[in-house]
Amino acid sequence: MHEEQFLTIIQEHQGIIHKICRLYRDKPEDREDLFQEIIFQLWKARISFRNEAKIGTWIYRIALNTSIATFRKKNQNISYLNVLPDLAEEQLSDELLFRQEKLFIALKKLNEADKAIITLYLEDLSYQEIADIIGISENYVGVRLNRIKNTLKKLITT
């Protein structure tokens, strides 16, 4: 993969990387660091990218792997009310913002593996693709997703 091709691909898929950063880190500066770390790891892993694999699947794998493996800074002041600050080009309705915030609050309460599995589900990946990225069986993905959905239901309705 050439540098130009890499930059175009990342620019097209950066949305999911930002969402993963928001899910796995609380402070904006930690999210920025994680974003940079993910881009760096993707750049290094580009050699291992097989053309037969979907580019999205590859990006999810590297991004989630980096988010879970890299060390977090201590003493984070968790602020769940922090809505991504530098976006609002178009005004989102209060109700939608409230729903998004509620979703993130619930997702952040999940463990690392469940966060990864539900992210891939929300991104419309098939059970087989999720299984390949996580390293568990397709059947177990189904079991885990049911469990996660139940947990989320409780978290969101309470």
Next chain:
Amino acid sequence: MELDKLKTTWKTIKTPVFSEETIYLNKLEKTHPVLKDIKKQFIIEIIGWSIFLACFYFIFDGHQKPIWLNTLLVSSVVFPIVHNAMSYQISKYVILGNNLQESLKNYIRKVKNYALLSILLRQIYLLCFLLFFSFGLNFNSERYIILAVIILFFLIQLLISIKTWSNRLSNLRNSLLSFDS
């Protein structure tokens, strides 16, 4: 919120849009949040140790001490440099498998080995320094107290190192366990 709304809500989330130039800068090793600090520390330490090696022989009476002790001290200076180089490697290579579980397992193994070596190397080089500077001294009660304080300091930093690494490894292991729970 109904669960079927989860996907819809997820897809409406707006994210920042970075330019190609920003992404280009983010992929560079010299702007990496951790690697650039390790590199800086590496350079500072190499300069510091070089200065130390250039003058320890006369300033700290190396010429009055046995050759084996001088050799030991000079060799021990390699340890912090090796330690830094390993730290650089650990931070640079995070993706170590074809799926999350495999990669995390390999990464934990790598971090564990690094942690053990890190603790061991630090103790060896501190001991070499202690040996060099205390060699040939006539110990009176005052010097014994100073020695005891230094040993206590060594033990405290050893405990802190062990605790820090245990916490880091425990966090990683918990993440790995969450895939099987």
